[in-house]
Amino acid sequence: MPKVVDHDARREELIAATWRTIRRLGLAGTTTREIAKESGYAHGLLAYYFPDKDAILDAALDRAYTAAREELHARMAGRSGRDAVREVLLAALPIGAASVETQVLVLSWGAMVTSPTLRERRYASFREWRDTVRMLVRIAVAVGEMSAEQEPEEIADALVAVVDGLTLHGVMNPGDYPAHRLIATLDxxxxxxxxxxx
Amino acid sequence: MPKVVDHDARREELIAATWRTIRRLGLAGTTTREIAKESGYAHGLLAYYFPDKDAILDAALDRAYTAAREELHARMAGRSGRDAVREVLLAALPIGAASVETQVLVLSWGAMVTSPTLRERRYASFREWRDTVRMLVRIAVAVGEMSAEQEPEEIADALVAVVDGLTLHGVMNPGDYPAHRLIATLDxxxxxxxxxxx
Structure with a gap:
């Protein structure tokens, strides 16, 4: 009987090993060799699933997005109005456990400049998140908890820009931008x- | 008599050729080979001045920062209060001719995540810019043109975050974020x- 390999499960294992490697060695120390070592598989096997380091980081980021989306929905349960807007924005800041994922995200911003394909894929995730912010701002305005002097879309644009700018500085320079300062600026x-x- | 080579002048020539290459071929198409071709020098000579593509992009970015700083000072002449704050922020947005430079800047954000040395150098430029924004906000508050309800430093943090977030989206997706929308959000x-x- 031929040996049956569950390729999806192996891919998942390699992605999980990637996150463990990033957490242990930092992004600069994360090589495909280290990921292979962490996973217990041969380096050549990793290459069978992912052509290069960028490809595995990209897949790892996909997984982080899915997890973040699920966590966001859990955090939003029972919230509404201004409070829901704040929660969805806070969830995107590089605070606590999420800061490692955000480092990979900022790294991907650089890669997106030179790769239109990557940009298109990542931008779809961004748009989805921005549309959630817009919808929540619209509700907060409708229930009178946020200013009706501007269009909800304009408010959402401003808030999304603030969060992305803060994310950049929180990742680059957590010394200058500790969590409490990111939250204070957003508030x-x-x-x-x-x-x-x- | 030995041939005298002006190394600084050659470095400048190579950097100028880099910008011409980026403008002509885009960042994705800019290779050290293309830069050498554009400069008229041999590829091997380029390697003598810059170890790799990242190093030449970094030097090119340095040059763009110096030019931007000079342009900023010229644009600020005769302005004060809220108007000066707006001008210094507008100057950082990826609008018009500056948008090519900003693409390289966003690319460097990615590289900064993995290179602490690059991060330290680039962050010094950022801090200098942020300090200018802070100083101008402090003046605008003092002359009664901006809100005194918050600390000037907090206002500056918020404005800097907005500009960096807008820069990211203006570079990644100029279709969704054309110049007029970036300016409207900032305003x-x-x-x-x-x-x-x-």
Whole structure:
């Protein structure tokens, strides 16, 4: 009887090993050789599933997005209005366990500049997230918890830009931008979009 | 008499050729071979000045920063208060001729994640820019043109985050984020930090 290999399961194992390697050695120390070692498989086998390091990081990022989406839905349960908007934005900041995933995300921003294919794929995830922010802002405006002086779409654009800018600085320089400062800056901007002025 | 080579001048020539190559072929098409061809020098000579493509892109970015700093100072002449804050922020957005430079900047964000040395160098430029924004916000608050309800440093943090987030999206997806939308979003946030509410 021929040996049956579950390719999907192996792919998952390799992706899990990738995250363990990134957490252990940092992004700069993560090579395909180290990932193979961590997974217990031969280096050649890894190449069978992923052509290069970028490809495995990309797959790892996909997995992180799926996990983040699920966590976000869990965190949103029972929230509404301004509170829901804040929660969806907070969830995207590089705070706590999420900061390793965000490093890979910022790395992919660089790669997206030179690879239109990667850009198209990643941008779809971004749009999905931005559309969630827009929808929640629209609700918060409708229930009177956020300013109706601007279009909800404009408010969402501003909030998304703030979060992406903070993400960049939180990843690049956590010393200058610790978690409490990222949250304070986000809250400061959110405050400016309260309904009825201050 | 031995031939005298002006190494600084050659370095400058190679950097200028790099920018011409990026403008002509885009970042994805820019290789050290193409840069050498554009410069008229042999590929081997390029390697004498720059160890790899990253090093020449880094040097090219340095040159762009110097040019941007000079342009900024020229644009700021005669401006003050809120107007000066807006000008310094607008100058950083990927609009018009600056958008090619900004692509290289976003690419460097990715590289900064894996290279602590590059991060330290690039971050110094960022801090310098952020300090200019802070100083101008402090003045705008002092002359009563921006809200005194927050600390100037907090306002500057928010504005810098908005600009960096907008830069990312303007570079990645100019279709979704054309210049007028970047400017409108920035102005929307600036409006929220006006003195005396709306």
């Amino acid at each position: 400061n901007v959110l405050d400016r979009y309260r309904s009825g002025g201050t | 929307n946030v600036l409006d929220r930090y006006r003195s005396g509410g709306t």
